[in-house]
Amino acid sequence: DQQVKQNSPSLSVQEGRISILNCDYTNSMFDYFLWYKKYPAEGPTFLISISSIKDKNEDGRFTVFLNKSAKHLSLHIVPSQPGDSAVYFCAAMDTGRRALTFGSGTRLQVQP
């Protein structure tokens, strides 16, 4: 039973436009959420996170939105750049346990 789902395996956007990556979760115990970016043959790189007490967190070109009632979060990248092309993983945590539960990832391709 997948507790964290990324239903879009891939996404292609033009350079300069907005990229929106989506994530849904089912476990109501999750109270902290993170996005990671992964290049081939490298470990995941932390991008941005959000606590369940917030609905938005922004860091430069990256913004994460959390809708607790819908159990949905999204990552917005504006403007998208070719260097953003990678696989993006959504992860969720019950802060009482600390282990991360990951989605299956979305491959983002930003076309120049």
Add this chain to the structure above:
Amino acid sequence: GAGVSQSPSNKVTEKGKDVELRCDPISGHTALYWYRQRLGQGLEFLIYFQGNSAPDKSGLPSDRFSAERTGESVSTLTIQRTQQEDSAVYLCASSSGVAGGYEQYFGPGTRLTVT
């Protein structure tokens, strides 16, 4: 070093052999995690160490898997009598472990291939 390091980067072993994978966390990080990623799948949690507390072993898939950590530094993940389904990238991560320090920082991983 500045980041999490893992060794070896690649390991090929024969079915039935034991393997040891090593992780050096970020200096000062008290929490250490092991995950694995099988081909085409997301990351699966294996085990979590926090300071001197008993580790959370709830993600270990079988008793062939074990891990140790020396104080708040190096950790070793051991897989005994390896099987082909153990083939995966094994990733180690660390975090500060303090309240609110939830972000986990990952190493480059060890790619294990069981033939």
